[in-house]
Amino acid sequence: DTAQTLGVDIDYFNKDQLNGAQGTKPSALVRHHMGVDSVCEAAALLASQGGTLLVPKNKTPRVTCAVAVSLS
Numbered sequence: 001d002t003a004q005t006l007g008v009d010i011d012y013f014n015k016d017q018l019n020g021a022q023g024t025k026p027s028a029l030v031r032h033h034m035g036v037d038s039v040c041e042a043a044a045l046l047a048s049q050g051g052t053l054l055v056p057k058n059k060t061p062r063v064t065c066a067v068a069v070s071l072s
Helices: 003-007 016-021 029-033 040-047
Strands: 052-059 062-071
Touching: 016 062, 040 052, 040 062
Parallel strands: none
Antiparallel strands: 052 062
């Protein structure tokens, strides 16, 4: 898989954690299908452990990506 190829770990977050992330742009579609306001940006911010959203979510037909940077 991609994470193994890149030699990085995968972080997993539950719905409560994702819903608790601050500074995301909510998505009605994500709320409808996933039950949370944000997945991509929320996960990026949570993985950065209090960092800053550097690149807001970008969507393609197959992938959505956001980038956050850790401040520590």
